[in-house]
Amino acid sequence: MSEGEPHPSQGLPNQTPGEAHLSRRAREAQPSGIRRFFELAAEMDDLISLGVGEPDFSAPWPARSAAIDALERGKTSYTANRGRSDLRTAIADHISQYGQEYDPDSEILVTAGASEAVDLAMRTLVDPGDKIAIPEPSYISYKPTASFAGGEVISVPTSAENEFKLTYDALNQADAADASVLVLCYPNNPTGAVMNRDELRPIAQFAEEHDLFVLSDEIYAALRYEGPHASIATIPGMRERSVVFNGFSKAYAMTGMRLGYAIGPESVIESMNRIHQYTMLSAPTTAQAAAFEAIHNCDPALAEMRDAFNRRRKFVISRFNELNMECFEAEGAFYVFPQCPPEWSDDEAFAEALIKDERVAVVPGSAFGESGAGHLRISYASGMSELKTALNRIESFLK
Amino acid sequence: MEAKRELLDVLLEDARQSSADIARQLDIEEADVSALLSELEEQGAVRGYQAVVNWDQTEESHVQARVELNVELDRETGYEEIARRIAKFSKVQSLRLVSGSYDFAVDVEGESMRDISNFVSEQIAPIPEVTQTVTHFVMHTYKDRGVYFDNRDEDDRLAVSP
Numbered sequence: 001m002s003e004g005e006p007h008p009s010q011g012l013p014n015q016t017p018g019e020a021h022l023s024r025r026a027r028e029a030q031p032s033g034i035r036r037f038f039e040l041a042a043e044m045d046d047l048i049s050l051g052v053g054e055p056d057f058s059a060p061w062p063a064r065s066a067a068i069d070a071l072e073r074g075k076t077s078y079t080a081n082r083g084r085s086d087l088r089t090a091i092a093d094h095i096s097q098y099g100q101e102y103d104p105d106s107e108i109l110v111t112a113g114a115s116e117a118v119d120l121a122m123r124t125l126v127d128p129g130d131k132i133a134i135p136e137p138s139y140i141s142y143k144p145t146a147s148f149a150g151g152e153v154i155s156v157p158t159s160a161e162n163e164f165k166l167t168y169d170a171l172n173q174a175d176a177a178d179a180s181v182l183v184l185c186y187p188n189n190p191t192g193a194v195m196n197r198d199e200l201r202p203i204a205q206f207a208e209e210h211d212l213f214v215l216s217d218e219i220y221a222a223l224r225y226e227g228p229h230a231s232i233a234t235i236p237g238m239r240e241r242s243v244v245f246n247g248f249s250k251a252y253a254m255t256g257m258r259l260g261y262a263i264g265p266e267s268v269i270e271s272m273n274r275i276h277q278y279t280m281l282s283a284p285t286t287a288q289a290a291a292f293e294a295i296h297n298c299d300p301a302l303a304e305m306r307d308a309f310n311r312r313r314k315f316v317i318s319r320f321n322e323l324n325m326e327c328f329e330a331e332g333a334f335y336v337f338p339q340c341p342p343e344w345s346d347d348e349a350f351a352e353a354l355i356k357d358e359r360v361a362v363v364p365g366s367a368f369g370e371s372g373a374g375h376l377r378i379s380y381a382s383g384m385s386e387l388k389t390a391l392n393r394i395e396s397f398l399k
Numbered sequence: 400m401e402a403k404r405e406l407l408d409v410l411l412e413d414a415r416q417s418s419a420d421i422a423r424q425l426d427i428e429e430a431d432v433s434a435l436l437s438e439l440e441e442q443g444a445v446r447g448y449q450a451v452v453n454w455d456q457t458e459e460s461h462v463q464a465r466v467e468l469n470v471e472l473d474r475e476t477g478y479e480e481i482a483r484r485i486a487k488f489s490k491v492q493s494l495r496l497v498s499g500s501y502d503f504a505v506d507v508e509g510e511s512m513r514d515i516s517n518f519v520s521e522q523i524a525p526i527p528e529v530t531q532t533v534t535h536f537v538m539h540t541y542k543d544r545g546v547y548f549d550n551r552d553e554d555d556r557l558a559v560s561p
Contacts, residue, residue: 034559041558051559140561189561311409311424318423361559384413388420 025148032140033367037351041361048390049361050378053189055253055334057308059290060301063252066293067286075285081277083110083261084288090295091261098221099234100244106266109273110283110291114219114247114260115141120272121215121243121262122149125181132183133176133212135166137337137365137372139189142217146183154179157371160339163328164193168202177210184232187220187332190368190377192313194332197230204235214242219260220333222251222302225310227331233263240265243272248287250333251302252294257287309334312380312387319391320378323398334381337365340374341398347374358393402427406435407444411545414448451546455539461508463492463537464515468503470528478502481528490518501533512536 088104111117128150156174233242247260320327320338327338344350347364365372454461509515
């Protein structure tokens with residue numbers, strides 16, 4: 001700010017004191033691209049939404065019951081900052097199915113949703129001016145949390161030709177070598193893309209060559225339909241330069257409980273915990289009780305939900321392809337990412353016309369970054385009968 | 400085998416959907432759905448396709464009861480023979496041999512409580528092997544064959560979320 005320019009907090013004539021005191025960070029934070037569609041959707045009756053980023057199931061009953069039981073027994077205090085010790089041990093057991101071996105005492109931090117873990121990791125690893133490489137299309141929170149930490153975002157475009165997988169070349173072309181942190185999210189929101197172990201190897205190589213620390217959001221790890229989940233942290237050399245986020249929201253349909261966790265090398269987890277202890281103290285106690293039960297007794301429910309998602313996935317992919325909206329075989333999460341029909345180059349216009357004419361809400365791909373343009377994020381976290389009706393409406397819209 | 404299992408899951412969720420929709424969910428051809436269905440029917444695995452009815456929401460007068468039956472076997476008569484005889488009544492909706500303090504659990508449906516009482520006392524109790532009947536009338540159904548009958552479970556998720 002140059003001399004003579006008024007300090008922002010002195011305000012313009014018709015600003016309220018609140019407006020005048022808004023930080024630059026707050027002023028620069030853009031409303032998310034999905035907000036407009038949320039508002040359009042809120043006005044509609046008889047709407048079918050394929051725009052929902054959470055399961056349509058409720059948390060399995062044993063988990064809910066454990067939460068009720070914890071409340072009845074008066075378990076309403078804080079827990080240890082890092083989360084209940086028995087829960088951390090349970091998490092350590094649980095993630096060993098992905099080949100992730102972590103010490104529950106020093107390498108696992110239980111957080112208020114994986115979102116808190118993302119924020120903590122950004123603040124732990126990013127200094128002002130640091131560059132953060134984020135593959136696009138990307139979940140809408142990574143860029144803002146990177147900016148809140150003072151980081152500068154390098155977008156790394158991915159495309160439908162590669163089924164929205166990240167490649168070594170894409171990193172190279174985007175100058176991701178200048179970054180200090182790389183964010184990954186596979187299975188991916190918004191595309192449903194997955195990356196197997198062989199596809200992650202070159203990414204790991206790039207990270208090692210250019211000394212990038214990796215933040216790997218694996219919140220959809222349990223929702224893979226064609227092969228096992230692969231974590232970049234299990235590739236030799238990567239454990240020490242990765243923090244993995246996971247949680248209970250998507251796999252166990254517990255989004256509102258707000259419970260996630262971060263796993264990683266002791267030094268980073270310890271530092272994240274230091275921020276966490278001042279800002280959150282501890283993750284919700286009731287949710288921790290539910291999570292403990294979820295790990296121990298809800299695998300059959302998880303398998304049932306995954307089977308249902310898988311059938312819906314195949315259904316929507318085949319319907320979109322029948323409608324000539326090219327849709328690659330997304331193998332994870334509960335999203336598919338079809339292309340808008342050729343006569344609709346503008347995904348936002350398409351999504352807006354679709355909701356107004358046929359009362360079907362979808363999220364335009366460009367809400368997740370430029371490389372999502374021309375696509376739509378379709379969530380199949382809705383009952384089969386809603387999906388059928390929605391696809392019929394889309395069909396009649398295209399006629 | 401896997402496809403058959405998946406087909407059963409899909410049918411259990413909704414047996415009324417078209418084979419085209421089933422084919423899309425299983426990622427197989429429509430003709431294969433028909434073939435698998437015929438196989439399941441022929442091998443006796445799929446015995447029928449029925450609606451799940453909440454009779455309280457109809458104009459019909461409809462009463463259900465669970466009847467517990469104790470029977471006494473002798474050298475000529477086993478459970479099979481008794482079951483065959485009871486199952487023939489159209490009022491009997493289901494008949495199961497169970498463990499515990501009685502032998503058969505019989506679900507009975509009729510137009511009224513009197514209708515069912517008469518049926519039990521006049522048709523079931525007189526069967527020579529039947530030694531005792533206990534009839535429990537259904538007062539309210541909350542869930543039947545996996546389907547909830549209350550309408551409170553509305554989707555309260557935000558219409559669009561990240």
